[in-house]
C-alpha cells in the first residue's frame with residue numbers, strides 16, 4: 001500500500017497505449033491498491049495505471065461526494081461498448097496539477113470491464129454525470145489520450161496550461177469532434193448560459 005508519484009504531463013509514457021492485463025497477479029493487485037491509495041491521497045475522482053507509471057489497462061474511480069461514503073470501482077481491460085449524446089465538461093487531471101479547461105464528452109456511456117477479482121461486469125453511466133465523464137477521461141489514459149485533446153477552445157486550454165507552468169497542447173493530438181461540438185452547441189449546458197449573463 002503506497003501513495004505513488006503521479007506522472008506529469010510531458011512524460012512520454014502518458015502518450016503510450018497500455019498493455020492488456022492477462023492475469024490478476026500479485027503485481028496487478030499491488031498496482032490496484034496503489035491506485036486507490038494515490039487517488040484518495042490526492043482527493044481525485046479517478047486515476048489510471050499509466051498515471052503512476054504502470055502502462056497496464058487498469059483504472060479506478062470513486063465519485064463519492066465525501067470520502068465517508070466510498071464507492072470505489074476498478075476497471076480492468078475496459079471496453080466502452082456504447083456512447084451517446086454530448087456535453088461540455090470543465091475538467092482537470094492529476095497529471096496536470098490545477099489546470100482546467102472545457103472539453104467535449106459523451107453524455108452516456110456503457111462500459112464492460114473486469115473487476116479486481118477478474119469478474120466481468122457492465123456499467124452504464126448517463127446524464128452527463130461525473131461518473132460518465134470520469135470513465136471517459138480515465139479510459140482515454142489507457143490509449144495515451146489526454147483530456148486536453150478534447151478541448152473545445154485551444155486558446156483557453158493553452159492559457160490554462162501556461163498559467164500552471166505546463167507545456168501547451170500538442171496540435172497533432174487534437175481530436176476531430178465536429179459532431180460532438182455541434183450537439184453541444186444545440187444544447188448548451190446551464191453553466192454556459194450563466195456565463196453569458
Ligand code: ZN
Pocket residue numbers: 092093094095137138141147
Ligand atoms: Zn487524467
